[in-house]
Amino acid sequence: MLAYILKRVGMVIPTLLGITLLAFSLIHMIPGNAAEALSGERGMSPERYRELAHQLGLDRPLHVQYFDYLVRLLHGDFGRSINTHEAVLKEFLTLFPATAELALCAILLALMLGLPAGILAAVKRNSFLDYSVMGVSLTGYSMPIFWWALLLIELFSVKLGWTPVSGRIAIVYDFPTSTGFMLIDAWRSGQAGAFRSAVTHLILPAIALGTIPLAVIARMTRSAMLEVLREDYVRTARAKGLSWFSVVCVHALRNALIPVITVIGLQIGTLLTGAILTETIFSWPGIGKWLVEAIHRRDYPVVQGGILISATIVISVNLLVDLLYGVVNPRIRHGR
Amino acid sequence: MALLEIEQLSVSFGRPEAPLIAVEGVDLAINEGEVVGVVGESGSGKSVSSLAIMGLIDPPGRVAAKRMALAGKNLLDISSRERRAMLGRDVAMIFQDPMASLNPCFTVAHQLMETLAVHVGGRASERRARALELLRQVDMPDPERRLNAYPHQLSGGMSQRVMVAMAIACNPRLLIADEPTTALDVTIQAQLLDLLLALQKQRGMALLLITHDLGVVAQTAQRVVVMYAGQVVETGALPRIFQAPRHPYTRALLAALPENNVGRQRLQTIPGTVPGQFDRPAGCLLQPRCAFAAPRCTQERPALFGKPDALVRCHFPLDGEAR
Amino acid sequence: MSSTPPSLLAELWRHFSRNRGAVAGLAVVLLLVLLALFPGWFAPHSPIEQFRSAALSPPAWLGGGSRHFPLGTDAVGRDILSRLIYGARLSLTIGLVAVSLSLSMGIVLGLISGFMRGWVETAIMRLMDVLLALPSLLLAIAVVAILGPGLLNAMVAIAVVMVPHYVRLMRASVIGELGKDYVAASRIAGAGTLRLMFDTVLPNCTAPLIVQATLGFSSAILDAAALGFLGLGAQPPTPEWGSMLASALEFIASAWWVVSFPGLAILVAVLAFNLMGDGLRDALDPKLKS
Numbered sequence: 010m011l012a013y014i015l016k017r018v019g020m021v022i023p024t025l026l027g028i029t030l031l032a033f034s035l036i037h038m039i040p041g042n043a044a045e046a047l048s049g050e051r052g053m054s055p056e057r058y059r060e061l062a063h064q065l066g067l068d069r070p071l072h073v074q075y076f077d078y079l080v081r082l083l084h085g086d087f088g089r090s091i092n093t094h095e096a097v098l099k100e101f102l103t104l105f106p107a108t109a110e111l112a113l114c115a116i117l118l119a120l121m122l123g124l125p126a127g128i129l130a131a132v133k134r135n136s137f138l139d140y141s142v143m144g145v146s147l148t149g150y151s152m153p154i155f156w157w158a159l160l161l162i163e164l165f166s167v168k169l170g171w172t173p174v175s176g177r178i179a180i181v182y183d184f185p186t187s188t189g190f191m192l193i194d195a196w197r198s199g200q201a202g203a204f205r206s207a208v209t210h211l212i213l214p215a216i217a218l219g220t221i222p223l224a225v226i227a228r229m230t231r232s233a234m235l236e237v238l239r240e241d242y243v244r245t246a247r248a249k250g251l252s253w254f255s256v257v258c259v260h261a262l263r264n265a266l267i268p269v270i271t272v273i274g275l276q277i278g279t280l281l282t283g284a285i286l287t288e289t290i291f292s293w294p295g296i297g298k299w300l301v302e303a304i305h306r307r308d309y310p311v312v313q314g315g316i317l318i319s320a321t322i323v324i325s326v327n328l329l330v331d332l333l334y335g336v337v338n339p340r341i342r343h344g345r
Numbered sequence: 346m347a348l349l350e351i352e353q354l355s356v357s358f359g360r361p362e363a364p365l366i367a368v369e370g371v372d373l374a375i376n377e378g379e380v381v382g383v384v385g386e387s388g389s390g391k392s393v394s395s396l397a398i399m400g401l402i403d404p405p406g407r408v409a410a411k412r413m414a415l416a417g418k419n420l421l422d423i424s425s426r427e428r429r430a431m432l433g434r435d436v437a438m439i440f441q442d443p444m445a446s447l448n449p450c451f452t453v454a455h456q457l458m459e460t461l462a463v464h465v466g467g468r469a470s471e472r473r474a475r476a477l478e479l480l481r482q483v484d485m486p487d488p489e490r491r492l493n494a495y496p497h498q499l500s501g502g503m504s505q506r507v508m509v510a511m512a513i514a515c516n517p518r519l520l521i522a523d524e525p526t527t528a529l530d531v532t533i534q535a536q537l538l539d540l541l542l543a544l545q546k547q548r549g550m551a552l553l554l555i556t557h558d559l560g561v562v563a564q565t566a567q568r569v570v571v572m573y574a575g576q577v578v579e580t581g582a583l584p585r586i587f588q589a590p591r592h593p594y595t596r597a598l599l600a601a602l603p604e605n606n607v608g609r610q611r612l613q614t615i616p617g618t619v620p621g622q623f624d625r626p627a628g629c630l631l632q633p634r635c636a637f638a639a640p641r642c643t644q645e646r647p648a649l650f651g652k653p654d655a656l657v658r659c660h661f662p663l664d665g666e667a668r
Numbered sequence: 669m670s671s672t673p674p675s676l677l678a679e680l681w682r683h684f685s686r687n688r689g690a691v692a693g694l695a696v697v698l699l700l701v702l703l704a705l706f707p708g709w710f711a712p713h714s715p716i717e718q719f720r721s722a723a724l725s726p727p728a729w730l731g732g733g734s735r736h737f738p739l740g741t742d743a744v745g746r747d748i749l750s751r752l753i754y755g756a757r758l759s760l761t762i763g764l765v766a767v768s769l770s771l772s773m774g775i776v777l778g779l780i781s782g783f784m785r786g787w788v789e790t791a792i793m794r795l796m797d798v799l800l801a802l803p804s805l806l807l808a809i810a811v812v813a814i815l816g817p818g819l820l821n822a823m824v825a826i827a828v829v830m831v832p833h834y835v836r837l838m839r840a841s842v843i844g845e846l847g848k849d850y851v852a853a854s855r856i857a858g859a860g861t862l863r864l865m866f867d868t869v870l871p872n873c874t875a876p877l878i879v880q881a882t883l884g885f886s887s888a889i890l891d892a893a894a895l896g897f898l899g900l901g902a903q904p905p906t907p908e909w910g911s912m913l914a915s916a917l918e919f920i921a922s923a924w925w926v927v928s929f930p931g932l933a934i935l936v937a938v939l940a941f942n943l944m945g946d947g948l949r950d951a952l953d954p955k956l957k958s
Contacts, residue, residue: 027798031810038814144689147946151886151938153893156913156931159920167921241445247401249460249511250432263450281803286894290917301898304809316810320801327801339450339495 010335017331021324028324032317033078036309043067046309049091087317088310090303097314101296106189107177108288108295112280114211115219116273123223124269127230131238132257142227149224154283158217158290165213172209175292179206214291218283222276229272233265240264267338274330277323346417348551349375349398349519353411356393356402365622367393367406369575372649375519380545380552382566382583384559384598388619390575391555392441395521399438400428416518434464437512441524443504447496453480453507454492457514464515479510484540502533506540513544519551520544526561538565559602563587568654571595574620574630577649580656591655591662593635629660637661683951690947696940704757711750712738715907719745724923740925743915748925751907752933758908759937762823762892763885769827770834771881777831778838779865782846793839796832804829805894812900819908822901826891830884837880841873875952882945886938893934909934 039046044061045053053061062068066077081087087097123146130142165172173179177191184198192211195203237243238261246260281297288297296315303311356368368390375381383391397408400420413420415436423431440446448456457476461467467475473492480488483506496504505525512520522541526534542565545552554565562569562583569586571579571594579592590596599605600613617634626632632642641660649656684690703710719737723745726733733740739749777796781789799807811825845851846869854868893910895901902908912930919926 023794024797024801027794028801031798031802035810035814040814040816147689147942148935148939151890151935151942153890153897153910153913153931153934153938155894155897156927156934159913159916159927159931163920163924163927241440241442242448244401245440245446245508245511246448248399248432248438250429250434250463251459252429252463255459255463260448260451264448278800278803282805282894285803285805285809286897289898300806300809304813304898304900309813312810312813316802316806319803319806320798323803324801337450340497 013335014332017328017335021328024324025321028317028320029079029082030075032313032320033075035313035316037071039309046307047088047091049307082317087314090311091308092303092306092311097311098318100299100311101314101318103189104294104296104299107191107293108284108297110190110192111211111214111218111287111293111295112277112284114215115280115283116222116276118215118219119222119226119276120273123226124230126227127269128234128257128262130227130231131234134235139231142231146224146227149220152220154217154221155286155290157220158213158287161213161217162290172213177207177210177293178203179210182206214287214293217290218280218287221279221283222273225272225276225279226269230265230269233268234261237261237265267334270330270334270337274327274333277326281319281323347374348377348379348416349373349553350412350414351394351398351410352413353409354394354397354413355409356390356397356406358406359622360405363622364407366575366625368397371572371575371577373570373577375551375553377518378545378549378551379568380542380554380566381568381570382562383553383555383570383572384557384562385572386557386619388574388621389572391572392523394572395438395523395553395555398521399432399436430464433460433512433517434515435517436519436521437515437517438521438523439505439508439512439525442528443508444496444499444501444528446508447499447504449496451495452492453494453496453499457492457507457511460511460514475514476510479514480506482513482544483507483510484536485510501529502537505529505533505537509537509540509544513548513550516548517550519553521553521555523555524557525554527556527558534561541565559587559598560604571598574625576630576658577656578631578658580654582654585655589664591651591657591664592659593637593663594631596663597636629658637663680951684947687947687950689943690950693940693943693945693947696936697944700756700760700937700940703753704760707753707757711747711753712736713747713750715751715754716746716905719747721745724919724926726923727925739929740923742912742926743919743923746905746907748912748929751912752909752929755907755909755912755930755933756937758819758902758906759889759892759934760885762819762826762908763888763941765823766826766830766888766892767881767884769824770830770884771877773827773831774834775838775870775877777835779842779870781835782839782842783861783865789839792835796835799828799832804891808891808895809898809900812895817900817903819902819906822892822895823888825895826888829891830887833884834877834880837876838873841876842869845869845872879945879949879952882941882948886941886945889934889938889941 036043036046042058044058044065044067045051047065048061050057050061059068066074085098087101089096090100093100126142126146130139133139162174166174178195182195182198182200182203184194184200184203186194187197188194191207192204195207238257243256243261246256251260284295285297285301287293288295289301292298296319300312300315302308303315351371351373354368354371354373355366357364357366359365371390371394373394383394385391393402396402398413398420400423402408410421415431418431447453454473454476457479458469458472461472461475465472477488477492480491485491485503485506491499491503491507499507520541525541526537529537538561541552541554544550554562556562566583568582569580570577571592573594579586579590579595581591586595587599590599594615597613597615601615603612606612615634620626620630620633626643627646628644629635629638629642629647632638635642639661645660647658647660649658651657719741722737722741723743725737725741727740728735728738737747737749739747739752741747742751777792781792802810807829808822808825811828812821815821815824851864851868854864859868892901892908893913896908896910896912897914899911899914902911904911909930913927916927
């Protein structure tokens with residue numbers, strides 16, 4: 010098992026280096042020059058350019074710049090935002106909990122609905138239930154997420170007035186944020202209606218963001234279950250007189266979960282992509298909105314840092330999923 | 346009264362307009378403590394029949410029978426709860442590919458104890474002790490270690506021993522073994538057959554042994570049922586049926602054995618193939634491949650006739666008793 | 669009393685046509701192709717002409733609407749139906765260009781890494797891992813940041829995002845096929861590597877590629893819409909469906925048709941390609957279906 014862990018971690022390192030190389034080259038590939046990109050100054054005189062380039066270390070050979078860049082990364086220096094002059098890493102960490110809370114709720118929703126839907130669709134194959142589940146999930150991942158969010162707002166906020174349109178909590182509430190997770194902080198603040206407000210603000214974005222993972226998980230669970238239900242060991246389980254629940258949810262599901270776990274891990278990329286769009290629509294103060302604004306304002310240090318950190322998160326989550334896969338699949342554990 | 350009574354069992358798959366007939370009009374009876382062998386080629390319907398007995402044929406498969414009863418209890422009209430109580434306790438089954446038949450995510454102990462939990466009950470420690478005992482009864486080497494093993498850590502022979510242990514755990518009255526040795530090494534095959542026979546004698550368990558290997562049947566069974574293309578074509582007691590087969594197919598099967606071809610240049614074979622979904626003959630099903638086929642065989646499908654223990658389905662059986 | 673087995677192609681069509689969704693998808697795709705080829709036949713107006721006096725008029729069946737503008741007009745008075753129809757041409761073009769680019773890159777890189785193995789394979793797969801590590805939209809945004817906003821650049825960005833999937837697929841297929849006997853037989857008969865690659869192995873890998881390419885159309889359309897929505901793809905007045913939604917939020921209460929119809933068009937197109945792709949996958953590999 011240890012060998013498996015080390016091997017997996019080892020495989021990740023070159024990819025991480027590749028990402029840093031990509032982020033580094035981004036600045037140099039943008040139209041204009043790197044000095045403009047990093048400082049935000051436009052229309053510099055040649056003297057000013059030389060001065061700035063020297064300050065930013067841009068007059069040194071590329072590989073030296075890259076090495077310096079790596080060193081700075083290891084010290085936690087991901088650059089400085091042109092707009093706010095804050096350290097990119099610091100801004101990221103401030104905004105990340107909002108996105109994390111949203112993503113966690115989205116994936117929980119997706120699992121709670123998607124897993125049972127997939128299992129039932131597989132067990133009652135080709136029934137009306139099966140077709141409905143498949144139809145709904147197909148529609149779910151065929152929709153542009155931002156349009157779906159707009160429709161949700163149209164129905165629940167505008168027509169029904171049940172949910173607010175933007176933000177994480179009503180402005181009237183003001184309490185210290187200890188965890189950064191609005192649900193937890195609101196609950197702990199003890200203020201009347203605070204938790205409820207946090208929930209109503211969270212629910213539409215979570216639904217919008219969770220729809221695609223829900224659809225993918227439902228489909229994947231169904232197809233994994235269909236394959237597993239055909240296996241000999243399921244036949245053995247039935248021949249032993251085990252109950253339906255035992256056969257399907259213990260014997261079959263345990264094996265079907267193996268590919269499903271991989272799929273769940275892959276959803277992290279979808280969640281980040283979706284977060285960019287969802288946060289824009291709901292004015293959710295997370296890293297998605299932060300990145301989009303940075304692009305529009307040409308705040309390239311933020312774009313560079315944001316891409317790097319997001320990719321690192323995706324790689325780490327995939328690594329965790331790989332390791333979890335080893336736990337769940339005994340064959341991998343024993344190195345066969 | 347026989348332990349297992351089956352009359353006119355039929356199983357078909359596919360669309361009703363163009364069905365694939367896997368089993369057609371099969372009668373079978375097994376008495377307490379008897380060892381019955383069912384032989385036939387792939388596609389003869391022998392495995393499907395056994396799955397139908399266990400109730401493991403799923404839609405779109407269609408099972409129909411005039412009568413199907415285990416110890417007098419009607420199997421056709423049974424609730425799923427009653428069926429689940431019966432499977433594993435009164436009748437158990439082991440399958441051809443033991444390594445694929447065990448769940449790779451659970452240990453041997455878990456899978457053994459599970460059967461006991463469902464039908465016998467008891468505390469976990471008791472069931473674990475019983476599981477260990479079962480492994481000893483199936484001659485598993487180093488049983489304590491094997492209890493905690495995962496299936497992929499076992500060999501084919503060991504996996505099949507685990508399957509046998511699971512099957513006999515609740516002392517079933519009937520054990521169905523579907524090609525239990527086909528996927529195993531030759532050296533292990535003999536061991537496993539001996540084990541099955543020993544267990545059968547010890548416990549007075551009836552054994553339904555399904556195989557395409559006549560050698561296996563000759564060593565173990567008391568009675569033989571020969572199947573072809575979904576039908577029973579001959580039944581009889583050993584050793585008579587192999588010494589004096591009455592159906593051309595039985596004779597051809599025997600003739601194809603390597604032991605019966607010593608000194609020849611080429612093995613005797615049965616020309617042609619088993620009928621598939623779209624070329625099932627109107628007359629006798631063997632007729633396209635039968636060396637003795639006559640015009641009557643093309644037009645009229647023969648019925649089973651003869652004494653109860655010596656039935657044959659042929660217009661011109663080989664001992665001359667033509668219909 | 670016996671029936672004859674059906675021919676292979678008939679069997680394929682039977683599987684595909686049995687799937688009503690797949691056939692519906694195919695029909696819609698053909699309709700979109702028709703709209704894309706001859707938009708002038710179907711669209712009542714030009715997609716960029718502004719009818720200022722009729723700005724934000726509702727669809728024909730509502731009060732205040734007129735048959736002149738069947739689905740209503742947007743904020744500057746452009747006919748939505750016409751824009752949707754011309755948008756079909758854009759979406760299909762985006763799909764075609766992006767899929768062609770990424771498919772060709774993917775096939776070449778996949779074949780090379782599958783055949784060469786060794787450090788070449790490792791280098792290519794590591795590069796693909798890096799691309800895959802980035803969430804697709806983020807990668808597309810990065811590419812657009814470098815190239816600048818615009819429809820063509822958006823297509824390139826989308827193609828870059830899709831390449832790793834095709835490379836992986838191709839490489840897996842190639843490795844699978846290389847183990848088979850017919851390849852060994854070809855090699856023994858003297859076939860060189862290039863010929864092996866393109867004449868022998870590639871034709872046998874086409875089934876999953878066809879399926880993936882069809883599904884690639886749908887992700888290309890969605891990605892282009894997302895970029896358009898963010899203002900990074902097609903620029904006004906180009907009638908790309910996603911960019912039509914870019915400023916829609918402000919009209920959500922007042923003019924719902926500006927929001928609903930472009931999104932509906934995207935949904936229908938993407939759904940059609942997905943249904944078709946799924947149907948193809950089931951038909952080409954009947955094992956999976958039954």
